[in-house]
Amino acid sequence: MKPFGYLRAGTVREAAEALAEHPGARCLGGGTNLVDLMKLGVERPGLLVDVSRLPLDTVEELPDGSVRVGATVRNSDLAAHPLVRDRYPVLSQALLAGASGQLRNAATTGGNLLQRTRCPHFQDLSKPCNKRTPGTGCAAREGTHRDHAVLGHSEQCVATHPSDMAVALAALDARVELDDGRTTRDLPADRFHRLPGDHPERDTEIRPGELVTGVVLPAATASLPSAYRKARDRASYAFALASVAAVLRTSEDGTVVHVGLAFGALAHKPWRAERAEAALRGGPATEDAFARAVERELEAARPLRDNGYKVPLARNLAVDVLTRLATARNRTGTTEEDS
Amino acid sequence: MGAAHDDGTRATGHHSEVTLTVNGTPHTLHLDHRRVLLDVLREDLGLTGSKKGCDHGQCGACTALVDGRRVNSCLLLAVTLDGCEVITVEGLTDGAGEPHPLQRAFLDRDAFQCGYCTPGQICSAVGVLAEAEAGHPSHVTDPATAPGRPVALDAAEIRERLSGNLCRCGAYPRIVEAVEDVI
Ligand SMILES: Cc1cc2nc3c(=O)[nH]c(=O)nc-3n(C[C@H](O)[C@H](O)[C@H](O)COP(=O)(O)OP(=O)(O)OC[C@H]3O[C@@H](n4cnc5c(N)ncnc54)[C@H](O)[C@@H]3O)c2cc1C
Ligand code: SF4
Ligand code: FES
Ligand code: FES
Numbered sequence: 175m176k177p178f179g180y181l182r183a184g185t186v187r188e189a190a191e192a193l194a195e196h197p198g199a200r201c202l203g204g205g206t207n208l209v210d211l212m213k214l215g216v217e218r219p220g221l222l223v224d225v226s227r228l229p230l231d232t233v234e235e236l237p238d239g240s241v242r243v244g245a246t247v248r249n250s251d252l253a254a255h256p257l258v259r260d261r262y263p264v265l266s267q268a269l270l271a272g273a274s275g276q277l278r279n280a281a282t283t284g285g286n287l288l289q290r291t292r293c294p295h296f297q298d299l300s301k302p303c304n305k306r307t308p309g310t311g312c313a314a315r316e317g318t319h320r321d322h323a324v325l326g327h328s329e330q331c332v333a334t335h336p337s338d339m340a341v342a343l344a345a346l347d348a349r350v351e352l353d354d355g356r357t358t359r360d361l362p363a364d365r366f367h368r369l370p371g372d373h374p375e376r377d378t379e380i381r382p383g384e385l386v387t388g389v390v391l392p393a394a395t396a397s398l399p400s401a402y403r404k405a406r407d408r409a410s411y412a413f414a415l416a417s418v419a420a421v422l423r424t425s426e427d428g429t430v431v432h433v434g435l436a437f438g439a440l441a442h443k444p445w446r447a448e449r450a451e452a453a454l455r456g457g458p459a460t461e462d463a464f465a466r467a468v469e470r471e472l473e474a475a476r477p478l479r480d481n482g483y484k485v486p487l488a489r490n491l492a493v494d495v496l497t498r499l500a501t502a503r504n505r506t507g508t509t510e511e512d513s
Numbered sequence: 514m515g516a517a518h519d520d521g522t523r524a525t526g527h528h529s530e531v532t533l534t535v536n537g538t539p540h541t542l543h544l545d546h547r548r549v550l551l552d553v554l555r556e557d558l559g560l561t562g563s564k565k566g567c568d569h570g571q572c573g574a575c576t577a578l579v580d581g582r583r584v585n586s587c588l589l590l591a592v593t594l595d596g597c598e599v600i601t602v603e604g605l606t607d608g609a610g611e612p613h614p615l616q617r618a619f620l621d622r623d624a625f626q627c628g629y630c631t632p633g634q635i636c637s638a639v640g641v642l643a644e645a646e647a648g649h650p651s652h653v654t655d656p657a658t659a660p661g662r663p664v665a666l667d668a669a670e671i672r673e674r675l676s677g678n679l680c681r682c683g684a685y686p687r688i689v690e691a692v693e694d695v696i
Contacts, residue, residue, distance in 0.1 A: 177527040180546045180592050202593065209549065209588045210569050222546070224593055250582075254649040256660040263656050270652040274677020275644065276637065277570055279582045280589065401656075410652065410676035 175212050179221040186230075186387060189223050190355025194383040196221045201385060203246065203285030206277050211290060215299050216306060226282060230387055233257055239393030245284035245351075245386045249339065250275065252283060262391055264400035264419050268342035271404045274411050284386035287340055287350065287366065290377065291333040291442075292413055294318060304330045305374040312374075315478065321415065324475040324484045325441040331374030332478060334439050335367055336413050341438035342402055344446050345419035346395045351388045352380060363389065364436070367443030374442070398423045398432060399499045403491050414439035416488040422499040424459040435468075435496070437488055440475075447471040447492070459500040461493060468492045531595045535560065536604025542591070550586040550594060551575045554601060562602035562632040566679070573678035576633040576640070577601050583640025585677075602632035605639065615639060618691040626682035634678045638692050641666070641674045666696050 179196075183189035193199050198220035202208055205226075211217040230244035233255045241257050252258055253269035273281065295301040295313035302311035314322055314332050322332045343350075343363035350366045352359050367378050380386070404417035417438035423431045433454050435447040450471035457463050468489050475485045532541045535558060542557060551568075554560045554577070566574030568587045575587040578600040605613035615635050618624070625631045645664045650656070653673045654664055664670065671692045672685070680688065 175547045178546055179526060180529060180590075182593075182595075202590070204588075205590055205593065206570055206585070206588050209590060212547075213568065222590075226593065250644070250649060254647070254660070259650065259656070259660040266650065267652075267656060270650060270654075274573065275640065275651075275674055276573060276576055276583050276585045276677045277588075279640075280584050410673055 175215075176218045176220070178219050180224065181221060182224045183228060186228060186353050186385060187355040189225050189228065189385055190353065190383055192221065192223045193385070194355070197382070199223050201225045201284070201288075203282035203288075204248065204277075204280035205285075206273075206281050207285060207289040211297070214297050216290075216297055225284065225385060230284075236390070239396065241391040241396070243283055243389045243391065245388050246282050249273070249278040249281040249283070249286060253278065258391075261396040262342070262346055262400065264345060264402045264421060265339065265342040265391070267402035268338040268404075268417075268419060271402060271414075271417070272338040283339075283389055286337055287343075287386055287389075288378065288380070289337055292336045293322065293333040296333065305333060305370075305377075308373075308375050318480075319478045320480045321413070321439070322478060322481055323441050324477045324481055324488075325437075325445050325472075326369045326474075327442065327476070327478075328370045328372065328374070330372055331370035331442065333370070333374065333442060335377070335441070335443050336439070337444070338402070338404060338414060338417060338438060340367065341417055341436050341444040342400075342419040343389060343391075344436040344444035345400070345421050345434040347392050347434060349390045349392070350386060351390065352384045353387045354381065354384045358387070360390070364444065364446045370442045377442075395421050395432075395434060399502055400434075401495050401499055403495045404438070405487055405491060416440060416484050416491060418488065418491045418495050419444075420492065420495045420499055422459070422496060424500055428459050428500070430454045430457055430459050430463075433496075435471075435492060437492070440484060440488055449474075450492075459496075461497045464493045464496040464500075465489070468496075529592050529595075531592055533591070533594055533597060533599055535599045536601060544591050546590065546592045548591045550577065550579070550589040550591050550599065553591045554586065554599070560601050560603050563636075564629055564632060566629070566633075571679075572630070572633075573637055574630050574633040576636045576678065578636055578640060581640075581643060583637050600636070600639075602636055605635065613639070614695045615642075615691065618694040619688075622687045622691040622694065624687040624691040625680075625684050630678060630680045630682075630684075634675065634680070634688055637675055637678045638688075641671070641692070642696065644674070645670070666692070668693065 200219040301313040406412040421434035450467040453467040564574035566572035
């Protein structure tokens with residue numbers, strides 16, 4: 175590992191200034207991804223700006239009924255928070271489906287959003303990788319890519335984004351707050367992560383010198399029936415092969431009033447199923463309708479040689495979760511998880 | 514060698530002074546920023562109970578408690594822990610040297626073969642008991658359970674909550690029994 179300087183930031187401004195002054199600097203949250211990548215030589219920061227003790231560690235209700243989650247709230251605390259469990263069960267479930275108890279105790283909201291892909295070639299300095307070193311090629315496209323993207327990939331990169339949490343945020347219409355020490359802005363969670371296109375080295379829309387300061391969960395999706403379901407190679411402590419986050423509100427007569435549907439592990443970003451949502455809105459909340467809408471969404475899939483299994487897997491997960499939400503009796507609309 | 518770093522100043526050096534309280538004893542160490550907690554425990558403090566299995570957060574053998582929470586010590590840079598309280602498997606015994614009830618249960622149940630994963634399993638289980646008591650749900654907790662109340666730990670809960678601790682010897686059934694003995 176390359177030697178590096180260390181700064182424990184006391185304020186967002188101090189952190190942003192340090193990032194701006196040192197192009198080789200990186201924010202440090204819980205370190206569960208960054209330290210791993212530094213050990214592998216993938217990340218070689220000259221300065222670590224420790225943001226983990228910034229006063230951004232609370233979950234609070236705002237006057238308009240939305241809920242603001244600070245960037246340094248740990249994944250385990252967020253998953254356990256009563257406001258999240260009561261109003262946004264899909265978020266709690268997604269967090270709990272990720273990593274391990276130890277990792278969730280360290281991982282932060284900001285770091286989870288900004289975690290890098292688990293593409294094994296990205297982590298292996300001996301392989302070409304356009305995301306790690308632009309212009310070198312992509313070892314996955316014709317190589318090992320069973321876990322890779324089926325939607326929205328490019329000639330340059332076929333990696334997926336590994337976060338479970340981000341999939342729930344996309345389905346909930348959450349917003350990501352950014353701060354560069356002078357100005358703040360926010361983006362829909364769904365548009366925070368990018369498709370790879372010609373610039374796979376850029377995972378997100380964050381600008382150099384900007385920090386994630388928090389995430390806002392909107393009042394509009396609070397307390398709607400919602401659930402997360404994840405398929406993986408083992409029952410726990412494994413990344414998703416495919417996952418789905420769904421938020422569904424139906425009227426008394428069984429018409430879809432609101433639907434938010436996002437897939438994980440299918441693309442370079444949480445894949446918001448906008449076509450399926452449009453097809454469902456105002457129509458019947460039946461298994462048939464869910465299946466038709468989800469299949470329509472997945473028509474855009476372009477599987478690689480060895481990951482075609484993801485398309486039916488994602489279809490079945492989504493139809494199952496939506497059907498369960500439509501038939502759930504209780505207000506929070508939780509589904510039973512089988513693992 | 515770089516200058517020691519003070520909070521709030523530009524840190525250009527590569528070393529810092531760090532104070533850690535480990536198993537009740539404070540230590541002030543001059544550390545290269547690259548050092549992770551696991552290596553400091555094992556190499557500087559001679560506490561070799563915490564094990565290095567993978568060094569990448571994938572096995573749990575290095576699990577220790579920092580400010581009462583279980584974490585992977587192989588991924589925690591020691592410089593970030595200034596002022597923290599660390600407990601390792603060596604620090605779980607009570608003042609009189611009696612083993613922690615979980616340590617006793619692992620012995621009684623013969624919950625290991627080679628023993629390499631055991632310190633991590635035990636520290637992790639200590640964390641699990643505290644998390645369940647504090648009402649933290651897991652992936653297998655019924656989402657309809659009311660928040661804020663302790664979660665009852667059955668075998669499925671124990672398995673899920675300890676999934677971050679791998680055991681290459683496959684002692685899992687007895688590990689679950691040992692944890693069940695103390696709840
Ligand atoms: C074995 C293993 C299994 C895992 N399994 C899963 C899984 O199943 N599902 C899942 O979703 N995740 C999984 N993870 C990943 C884990 O969720 C992430 O490592 C974690 O969320 C990252 O958070 P952190 O705070 O530790 O980030 P760090 O490692 O500190 O940082 C990650 C990135 O975010 C940047 N960053 C951190 N905070 C900010 C901020 N406030 N503003 C701007 N940039 C910031 C850093 O510069 C860095 O680039 C797993 C990890 C491991 C090691
Ligand atoms: S898929 Fe993306 S991350 Fe993986 S090798 Fe190709 S360019 Fe790199
Ligand atoms: S050594 Fe830390 S998780 Fe394996
Ligand atoms: S007892 Fe050998 S690895 Fe668990």
